[in-house]
Amino acid sequence: MKRTVLCIEDDELNLRLVARVLRSRSDVSVLAAASGEVGVRIARERLPNLILLDRRLPDRCGVDVLRELKSTAKTARIPVVVLSGDSDRKAVTVVLELGAEEFISKPYDMDELVRVVDRFCGVTAPGD
Numbered sequence: 385m386k387r388t389v390l391c392i393e394d395d396e397l398n399l400r401l402v403a404r405v406l407r408s409r410s411d412v413s414v415l416a417a418a419s420g421e422v423g424v425r426i427a428r429e430r431l432p433n434l435i436l437l438d439r440r441l442p443d444r445c446g447v448d449v450l451r452e453l454k455s456t457a458k459t460a461r462i463p464v465v466v467l468s469g470d471s472d473r474k475a476v477t478v479v480l481e482l483g484a485e486e487f488i489s490k491p492y493d494m495d496e497l498v499r500v501v502d503r504f505c506g507v508t509a510p511g512d
Contacts, residue, residue, distance in 0.1 A: 387505035390415045390432040392423030392449065393467065394442050398490070402436065405494050406501060418442075420449040427459045434504045437484075439468035439475070447478060454483040463504040467492070 389406055391414060393399045403414045415430060417423035420441045427435060435453065439446035446466060453459045466479045471489040479487055486500055 386411055386413055387434070388413050388415060388430060388432040389434045389436060389501055389505065390417065390423065390426055390430065391436045392417045392420065392441065392446070393436070393438040394418045394440075395438070398438075398467075398492075401494075402492070402497065405498060409498075409501075412501065412505060420444040420446065424449060424452055424459075427453060427462060428456070431458070432462060433506075434501060435462055435464045436501075437464050437466050439466055439470060439479070447482065450479060450482050450484055465500055465504070 389412055391399060391402050399416055403416060406412050406414045415426055415432060417426050420443050437446050437449060450464055453462065453464060463485045465486040465488060466484045467488050467490060468475065469490040476487045485504065488497060488500065
């Protein structure tokens with residue numbers, strides 16, 4: 385069964401990197417959104433298995449996007465992993481208290497990112 389990951393990220397280089405790594409997995413498809421508004425719309429329409437959410441977006445704060453996703457019945461149960469270059473303890477605490485399942489600091493450790501995606505999407509690593 386193919387799993388879907390929605391990556392809400394405005395930095396084109398980061399988005400391409402994450403998409404390339406995740407698309408190398410035959411059981412994962414990647415959707416992309418470069419803004420919070422588009423990301424929320426795609427989440428509601430496509431109901432992905434996991435959302436990777438940048439904390440800083442051009443149109444709204446990732447925290448506001450997280451609040452909206454978690455307060456809407458249709459998207460509230462979708463796991464959200466927040467991605468940010470700002471890994472200050474308060475920033476991490478805020479997103480976890482709002483319902484994010486994980487916080488991953490940038491620059492990404494790609495092995496960690498793949499493990500998190502595998503865990504939340506129920507995917508097994510090749511060779512498992």
